[in-house]
Amino acid sequence: MHSPTLEAAHSTHLGTDRTISFWDPDAECELVVGQPSVERDLWVEYVAGARLSYRKHGVESALDTAEIFDCDNTALFFAAIDRAGRVIGGVRAKGPYRNAEDSHAVEEWRGQPGQDAVRKMIDDRVPFGVVEMKTAWVADDPNRNRGLTTTLARSAYPAMALLDCQFLMATAATHVLDSWRSSGGIVASKIPATPYPDARYRTKIMWWDRRTFVNHAEPRQAAKIVAEMKQLTHIINGYAQSESGS
Numbered sequence: 001m002h003s004p005t006l007e008a009a010h011s012t013h014l015g016t017d018r019t020i021s022f023w024d025p026d027a028e029c030e031l032v033v034g035q036p037s038v039e040r041d042l043w044v045e046y047v048a049g050a051r052l053s054y055r056k057h058g059v060e061s062a063l064d065t066a067e068i069f070d071c072d073n074t075a076l077f078f079a080a081i082d083r084a085g086r087v088i089g090g091v092r093a094k095g096p097y098r099n100a101e102d103s104h105a106v107e108e109w110r111g112q113p114g115q116d117a118v119r120k121m122i123d124d125r126v127p128f129g130v131v132e133m134k135t136a137w138v139a140d141d142p143n144r145n146r147g148l149t150t151t152l153a154r155s156a157y158p159a160m161a162l163l164d165c166q167f168l169m170a171t172a173a174t175h176v177l178d179s180w181r182s183s184g185g186i187v188a189s190k191i192p193a194t195p196y197p198d199a200r201y202r203t204k205i206m207w208w209d210r211r212t213f214v215n216h217a218e219p220r221q222a223a224k225i226v227a228e229m230k231q232l233t234h235i236i237n238g239y240a241q242s243e244s245g246s
Helices: 004-011 040-056 065-069 115-128 145-153 156-162 174-178 219-245
Strands: 020-024 029-034 076-081 087-094 130-138 167-173 203-209
Touching (some): 020 219, 029 145, 040 065, 040 076, 040 087, 040 130, 087 145, 115 167, 130 156, 156 167, 156 203, 156 219, 167 174, 174 203
Antiparallel strands (some): 020 029, 029 076, 076 087, 087 130, 167 203
């Protein structure tokens, strides 16, 4: 799919002190996109929810607590807020990366077949811009989880657009990545899975390409992405106009 809306969004930037929010009818929540240094209270709620979720699923060891509490390690984050004002899920973006060592993926594959390939795969894309999504979680609510996961999967494109990167990556257990495929992510099938954070899991890498990933997205997701990027561009343009008129 080639869309003027998606192309226009390539020049979209959030700025240093801006927060974007819009209502998502599928998940029945407000999706807020901001920076930890600006949305401090919301960031604290997001991190607390992530720790609770990871602990509940027995994978808290996969969280680098020191890193996520250091706001400088997160370029922006997405938080889903329900009608009661509670944070019910989210994900954060790191990058743009300078080299493969910026990504925790190299550590996740340490001592495992494929580590060199992981490093090369990232380094080959760095000149075009690489951002990584980390610490994704959703609250335990069977009636809402699927819709919320689908909504968060679409965060790939605004993250790439706002951070001006062509590529986005994520590492997770195979069953988790399967739920993110809908937005056009492609698993790096030639990279052997790694038992991270422990032997119960088979962690893989998924990539989104800003130029082409919509071609791989489910049709409904692709349509949602186009609509949300149009909305995002409108919001950013409104910021620019207000600043030029001030």
